[in-house]
Amino acid sequence: MKPPPFEYHAPRDLGEALRTLAEVRGKVLAGGQSLIPMLNMRLVAPEHLVDINRIESLSALDASPAGVRVGALVRHSEAERSGAHPLLARALRLVAHPVIRNRGTVVGSLVHADPAAELPAVLAVLGGTVQVARWSGEAAVREVAAREFFVGPMESAVQPGELAVSAFFPATGPRTGVTFEEVARRHGDYALAGVCAVVTLDPGGDAHIAAARVACVGVGPVPVVVDVGEACAGRAPDWGGAARAVQEKTEPEGDIHASAAYRRHLVGVLAERALRNAAREGAAAGGV
Known part of the structure; x- marks a missing residue:
């Protein structure tokens, strides 16, 4: 299989990349782990391909007490090894597999917006954001919240x-546990x-649940985010009730x-497991 013909662009800085994108209608190449197969299978046929891999400023991974900002060229493997964010x-x-993670990018996965992918769910459950830039005489940047960023499948x-x-x-803050549970054929x-879960225990030091959220993959057109804090509140959380609330929000x-039906059953099992494990982690570690 071969890709359709396209004109190749390799900008050296962000301004050049944005000016190119303003002038042509094309696809952006970062890691290419989704784009290249789609090109080869002729699922997309852009007239222009804009390769951003030479733009050094997009390779930054900056961690702070508030959280971690991941540039558009940060590879999956780099973000994983950094340990900058436990849920990420x-x-x-x-x-996928190490060879994919060595080239694939975190931001590229978010833009690809596959509802079966893990990273959109992580951004959604954390309430993260994506910075999007365009050329308007100069670089103009807007911040898009996760709840608005994922519009539909892909x-x-x-x-x-x-x-x-x-x-x-x-960042998840003190007395917070995080987990990611999934089932795959291989x-x-x-x-x-x-299902990924974020559970925060009461800051007073007891075992009461103060907040709990989950995000699901593979059971809706976009990541399905459910706040189950009410069901889990207090010393005796209703994990089963929380899992049923999650199931009701899914559209598998x-x-x-x-x-x-099996996917809906599975997401309930995984939601209960993820919430229990996240609460256990938060109690044991005193925070993440």
Whole structure:
């Protein structure tokens, strides 16, 4: 299989990249782990390909007490090894295989907006943001919240002429546990269903649950985020009730790998497991 013909651009800085994107309608090449197969299978046929791999400023990974900002050229493997964010690192271990993670980019995965992928769910459950830039006489940057960034299956809020330059994953804070649970036919395959959870215990030092959120993959057109803090509040959380609340929010579809009913059942099991494990982690570690 060969890609369709295209004109290749290799800008050396962000301004040049944005000016190029303003002048031509094309696809951005970063890691290429999704784009190249799509080109080869003729699922996309852009007239222009803009390769941003020479733009050094997009390779930054900056951690602070507020969270971690990941540039558009930060590879999966780099973000995983950095340990800058515990939930991001756990999700990245589930992404495909090492050879893919060595080239694939965190921001590229977000822009690809695959509802079965792990990273969109992580950004969504944390309430993160994506910085998107375009050329308007100069570089103009807007910040897009995760709840608005994922528009539909394989569709993000990045418009023609724009470039996603970074993503911000907020820190989880003290007495907070995080987990990512999924089931796949084989390790590295797309998950039949997956759930990541963030659970915060009461800052007073007891075992009461103060807040709990989950995000699900593979059971809706975009990451499904559910706040289950009310069901989990107090010393005796209703984990089963929280799991049922998550199931009610999902819209799974059946395929050759699993029926819609099985996916809905699976997401309930995974939600309960993820919430219990996240609460246990928060209590044991005193924070993450």
